[in-house]
Amino acid sequence: MNYKDLIAIDVHTHAEVSSRQPADVLWQPFEDAASVYFKTGKRPTIADTIAYYRERKIGLVMFTVDSEFEIGSRRISNEEIAEAAAANSDIMIAFGSIDPHKGRLGVREARELIRSSGVKGFKFHPTVQGFFANDRMAYPLYEVIAEHKLTATFHSGHSGIGTGMPGGGGLRLKYSNPMHLDDVAADFPDMTIIIAHPSWPWQDEALSVCLHKPNVYIDLSGWSPKYFPPQLVHYANSQLKRKVLFGSDYSVLTPDRWMKDFKDAGFKPEVHPLILKENAIRALRLDHTGGATARG
Numbered sequence: 001m002n003y004k005d006l007i008a009i010d011v012h013t014h015a016e017v018s019s020r021q022p023a024d025v026l027w028q029p030f031e032d033a034a035s036v037y038f039k040t041g042k043r044p045t046i047a048d049t050i051a052y053y054r055e056r057k058i059g060l061v062m063f064t065v066d067s068e069f070e071i072g073s074r075r076i077s078n079e080e081i082a083e084a085a086a087a088n089s090d091i092m093i094a095f096g097s098i099d100p101h102k103g104r105l106g107v108r109e110a111r112e113l114i115r116s117s118g119v120k121g122f123k124f125h126p127t128v129q130g131f132f133a134n135d136r137m138a139y140p141l142y143e144v145i146a147e148h149k150l151t152a153t154f155h156s157g158h159s160g161i162g163t164g165m166p167g168g169g170g171l172r173l174k175y176s177n178p179m180h181l182d183d184v185a186a187d188f189p190d191m192t193i194i195i196a197h198p199s200w201p202w203q204d205e206a207l208s209v210c211l212h213k214p215n216v217y218i219d220l221s222g223w224s225p226k227y228f229p230p231q232l233v234h235y236a237n238s239q240l241k242r243k244v245l246f247g248s249d250y251s252v253l254t255p256d257r258w259m260k261d262f263k264d265a266g267f268k269p270e271v272h273p274l275i276l277k278e279n280a281i282r283a284l285r286l287d288h289t290g291g292a293t294a295r296g
């Protein structure tokens, strides 16, 4: 990623519409309910999304969410996203998503994605994947990520997916308490962990884990900065100013909207560049990649 040419790096965007496979009918009610919750319209294709970011000179990390075990809907393929990232490597990074329930086959897929497709991290969603992040079942996957010093992003807090559906779509919020990530951060100090979103109703847990573990970051995606809990803004302005990252959760929230509201959300002017870009360069080790290549 040529981060020097970018005004910001959005560490949290979703692959919404594939150009290779039809939308999954089983996923439709979840998407419809989420669209009501987030007040979103038509979902963009992967190509539309890249064009949006390119126009604005914003870098992006994109991923699908593999919930094939808990929800049973087919994911967009990790390869499609990785190929788009390779073709747009000046602005885009691909993360993979593998349901930890896939066991050894999932571990094998993770290795292949890192080796052949150049993915730089993995996205987990404990609620839609139906697991606690500190479940030993997921540890073989984390071992692969840690071995390559890559990033694992975990959804945290309330979930727009399932909101308003009968029984919340059968999904369980308890899995997304960020305190479970404390075990993961302790056991995998070489793996960068991003706690995604303001973690309401567990915001203080997320701040505590992020403060305690150097390998843990927080992304500010999924909520307009207008509605951030005050303690999140307080820590982002002080002790955690180098640990907090810009993310939108595109396409349910756009960078245009996020950045407009960010200006007036009480963040000190000197932390704006840290949050928008500098912290992501360090968290994703973007500067190391260049150095390693230069040294051969």
Ligand SMILES: [Zn+2]
Pocket: 012, 014, 222, 249
């Ligand atoms: Zn998300």
